Amino acid sequence: MSSTSEHGREKHDAAFKAAQVSVLLNAVLMTMQIVIGWLAYSDGLLADGVHTLADLAADGMVLAVLRLSATAVRRSANDQYDRYETIGSLLISFLLIATGMETLWSSLGHAVNVASASSVHASALVVAVFVIVAKEALFRYIMAVAKRTRSTLLVASAWHARSDAISALIAAVGILGSMAGLAISDRLAAAVIGVMIARIGVNLGWKAVKDSFGRPASETAGQ
Numbered sequence: 001m002s003s004t005s006e007h008g009r010e011k012h013d014a015a016f017k018a019a020q021v022s023v024l025l026n027a028v029l030m031t032m033q034i035v036i037g038w039l040a041y042s043d044g045l046l047a048d049g050v051h052t053l054a055d056l057a058a059d060g061m062v063l064a065v066l067r068l069s070a071t072a073v074r075r076s077a078n079d080q081y082d083r084y085e086t087i088g089s090l091l092i093s094f095l096l097i098a099t100g101m102e103t104l105w106s107s108l109g110h111a112v113n114v115a116s117a118s119s120v121h122a123s124a125l126v127v128a129v130f131v132i133v134a135k136e137a138l139f140r141y142i143m144a145v146a147k148r149t150r151s152t153l154l155v156a157s158a159w160h161a162r163s164d165a166i167s168a169l170i171a172a173v174g175i176l177g178s179m180a181g182l183a184i185s186d187r188l189a190a191a192v193i194g195v196m197i198a199r200i201g202v203n204l205g206w207k208a209v210k211d212s213f214g215r216p217a218s219e220t221a222g223q
Contacts, residue, residue, distance in 0.1 A: 011149040016066050018145040018154060022161065023059045025138055026052050029164075032127050040121035042178070044171035045128055047103045047190035051167050051197055052131075054099040055160055058092045062157055065091075089156040089208035096160070096201025104194030107187050120178040120186050128172040135165035152211060156204050163200045167193040 033049030036042075065088035139162040146154035174189020 011151060012066060014145050014149050015151050015154050016063070018142050019059055019062045019066060019157065022138060022142060022157060023056065023063070025134060026055045026059060029131055029134060030056060033131060036123055036127045040124035042120045042124035042171070042175055042186055043107060044174035044186045044189035044193065045124045047107060047193045048128070048131065048164070048167050048171045050099060050103055051164055051193065054095055054197070055164060058095055058157065058160055061088055061091045061095070062153060064088075065153060086152070086208050086212045088153045089211075090205055092156050092160060093201045093203075093205030093208060096163075096204065097198050098201075100194045100196070100198025100201060102194070103197060104191050107190035107194060119183070120175050122179065125172060125175045125179070128168050128175055131168040132165050132172065135161050135168060139165060152208075156208070159200065159204065163197060167196060170196070 030049055030052040033045050033052055037045030037049050139158050142154055142158035142161060145151070146158055170189050170192050171186075174186040174192075177185025177189075
């Protein structure tokens with residue numbers, strides 16, 4: 001087996017393992033966020049749970065792309081692997097944009113009825129803080145693997161995890177405001193999370209498009 005082929009296989013295996021770890025953690029966190037967010041009357045935590053649900057869908061896309069790219073890796077077809085990564089990054093970006101817009105629309109609709117909002121329970125704050133720590137740890141792990149394997153797909157996945165850590169922080173601030181008597185703060189936090197998710201999606205999509213146009217030119221120059 002050639003060194004190029006061996007490197008491609010190692011890159012694929014490391015990326016696949018990182019994606020599996022992300023799936024398991026996101027499944028646990030999403031369940032906690034949605035269940036506790038609903039029970040604790042926290043729109044911010046619920047919005048963050050929807051973001052994590054989008055993470056799960058994105059992880060599924062990553063795993064599917066890695067499966068498809070396995071054949072390309074075995075054949076040492078690195079250009080095909082790069083194409084699969086670009087497609088996966090674009091799918092993640094589209095998912096982020098759609099999730100962000102839906103979250104923003106829903107939170108603004110709920111803000112109109114803020115007078116009837118129930119006080120957020122402290123349990124929502126505990127979950128939000130736990131998610132911040134867990135998501136930041138996941139970001140650092142996936143980014144380390146991405147740098148080692150030079151995987152643009154994992155870079156997109158890592159920043160998706162970091163976006164959840166930031167959105168969990170925003171949710172925590174909104175929950176604190178609600179617990180202090182400002183009921184609208186939790187719903188405004190959900191709206192901010194929606195905008196942030198959509199913005200990250202746009203940035204990732206633009207980067208993927210630029211990479212896809214830039215790669216053929218560099219490959220041609222190297223021939």
